[in-house]
Amino acid sequence: MPETLPGEPTLRDVKMHLASPAAPVVGRVRSSERCTVGGARSKSAGFVRHIEIDVTGTPLAGSFVPGQSFGVLAEGTDAKGAPHKVRLYSLSSPTRGEDGNGNVVATTVKRTIDEHHDTGKLFLGVCSNYLCDLRPGDPVRLTGPSGKRFVLPADPSKHDYVFFATGTGIAPFRGMIFDLLDAHAASSITLVMGSPYQGDLLYHETFTDLARTHANFRYLPTLSRQPQESGEKPMYVQQRLTSQADLFRPMLASERTLIYVCGIAGMELGIFQQLARALPADVLSQYLTLEGAA
Numbered sequence: 398m399p400e401t402l403p404g405e406p407t408l409r410d411v412k413m414h415l416a417s418p419a420a421p422v423v424g425r426v427r428s429s430e431r432c433t434v435g436g437a438r439s440k441s442a443g444f445v446r447h448i449e450i451d452v453t454g455t456p457l458a459g460s461f462v463p464g465q466s467f468g469v470l471a472e473g474t475d476a477k478g479a480p481h482k483v484r485l486y487s488l489s490s491p492t493r494g495e496d497g498n499g500n501v502v503a504t505t506v507k508r509t510i511d512e513h514h515d516t517g518k519l520f521l522g523v524c525s526n527y528l529c530d531l532r533p534g535d536p537v538r539l540t541g542p543s544g545k546r547f548v549l550p551a552d553p554s555k556h557d558y559v560f561f562a563t564g565t566g567i568a569p570f571r572g573m574i575f576d577l578l579d580a581h582a583a584s585s586i587t588l589v590m591g592s593p594y595q596g597d598l599l600y601h602e603t604f605t606d607l608a609r610t611h612a613n614f615r616y617l618p619t620l621s622r623q624p625q626e627s628g629e630k631p632m633y634v635q636q637r638l639t640s641q642a643d644l645f646r647p648m649l650a651s652e653r654t655l656i657y658v659c660g661i662a663g664m665e666l667g668i669f670q671q672l673a674r675a676l677p678a679d680v681l682s683q684y685l686t687l688e689g690a691a
């Protein structure tokens with residue numbers, strides 16, 4: 398049973414480390430697609446792909462839950478001639494996998510494109526570009542599963558959920574939202590997804606469709622560099638807590654609500670600050686009491 402923090406619900410039981418870097422399994426890429434809205438509306442320089450890998454017949458088949466990661470061993474060697482170290486990628490598929498049986502896992506990968514600190518020359522991240530360059534049918538060495546602290550509760554139906562994501566931080570929530578919508582119609586689920594421009598939103602059509610077909614799922618795409626579709630000004634995800642205070646106040650006051658956050662470094666602090674503004678005074682004072690007593 399995974400350990401929990403005080404006040405935290407018991408989390409799902411998970412499998413761990415079935416394939417190690419010394420003995421990875423070999424999966425096969427099933428598909429690799431851009432998962433941004435893209436097209437003429439895409440303005441920023443990010444390239445993000447949804448990559449599906451078939452792990453049929455390996456110990457990894459049926460072994461992941463959303464919130465966990467798998468490791469990828471890129472082919473080739475580093476500058477010192479040593480094999481590349483394992484890099485972890487968040488699972489973006491639900492427990493049933495992309496195929497319904499847990500045999501096909503997916504991840505959401507942004508190409509790392511940067512400049513070398515010292516030389517100022519173009520730097521291409523090794524593993525993200527290795528993964529994004531793989532084509533259907535290519536083999537890929539995988540390890541895992543990793544991670545047990547960022548998963549859904551053992552009894553998901555006891556809770557409602559607010560997910561805050563930016564960029565590829567959406568990966569674990571895509572899987573969790575599918576898991577919840579598959580089985581827990583009584584839970585209310587709100588996804589606040591942040592991207593610079595409309596064209597950078599990841600899985601936008603998927604979430605728009607899910608919101609149309611599931612009364613318990615609300616999707617709030619949130620743009621930081623252009624006005625929202627509603628006409629509201631550009632904002633960060635956490636500003637939804639105050640810009641839509643009437644929507645969030647009852648959620649924040651409810652003991653059923655769990656808040657999950659995944660994305661750009663620094664957003665947790667922004668979310669804590671906005672929560673302090675948005676929480677009803679009696680709820681906030683409970684948290685302050687808890688903090689003081691700790």
Ligand code: A2P
Binds near residue numbers: 563667
């Ligand atoms: P911006 O870059 O306009 O400042 P991506 O990973 O696709 O670049 O998206 C990251 C998103 O997170 C962007 O919309 C970015 O806005 C936004 N962002 C940057 N800093 C923060 C922060 N401290 N809190 C919340 N969102 C942030």
